[in-house]
Amino acid sequence: MQADHRAATAKGAATRGHIVDRALEMVRVGGFDGLSIGSVAQTAAMSKSGVFAHFGSREELQLAVLDAAAERFTREVFVPALRAPRGLARLRAIVAHWLEWLRLSEGGCPMVGAAVEFDDRPGPVRERVVFYEERLRAELVRAVRMAVESGELRADTDAEQVAFELFAIALASHHDFRLLGDASPRGARALERLIDSHRV
Structure with missing residues (x-):
């Protein structure tokens, strides 16, 4: 019986x-608004009731997709x-992997898309988007502070401001990758200029 339960789980x-x-594949192309129990059931070759058994509502499905996107990003x-x-080596690595993630995300980054769709729509989905963005900002601030502690950036470096500018670099790069088809290394160059402005 226990083995049957484990197998079923x-x-x-x-x-x-x-x-x-x-659902994540669908969101990358059509956004979260196009996501529904019925559309996902069709894409997943399942019945609506089969999908509903795992996700009792469209909102619950949207939240699960956000969690999956955040887990993959991490x-x-x-x-x-x-x-x-x-220090700077880790900070550079974070941004380099981030820019690569944005460049290779087919249809665009689902987290960026969710932020655009839900920025003025209160509710659990927006709250989850805010949670992940605030967590990302906090990790960027932490990485900048490590570079200060290692002596590579000046002691008076405003870590929150640098994190904001790193985020701006990523968003501009995403825009250029997706809308303009421009894969030039402008983001990487912007990162180096930002670092140089705070070097010891």
């Missing part, structure tokens, strides 16, 4: 993961960057 988790994967941007030494 594993199967349920695999099905839920399959649904979220398909895995592909921050985890590899942690291999670099603390």
Whole structure:
């Protein structure tokens, strides 16, 4: 009985993961507004009731997709960057992996898309977007402060301001990648200019 329960749990988790994967693909192209239980069921080759059994509402599905996108961002941007030494090397690694994530995200970054769609729409989805963006900003501030502590950036460096400018570089790069098809290294050059302005 216990083995049957574990097998059923594993199967349920695999099905839920399959649904979220398909929904994330849809969001990259059509945004969160186009996401519904019915459209995901069709894409995932499932019945509506089958999808509904895992996600009781469209909002619950949207939240799960946001969580999945954030988990992938962490895995592909921050985890590899942690291999670099603390200081400027790690800060550069974070931005380099971030720009690569934006460049290679088919259809665009789902987190950027969600921020645009829900910036003026109160509710749980907007709150989740804000949570992940604030967490990202906090990690950027932490990385900048490590570069100050390592003696590579000046002691009077405003870490919050630098984090804001790093975010601005990423958003401008995303805009150029997706809308203009411009993959030039302007983001990387902007990063170096920002670092140079705060060097010891």
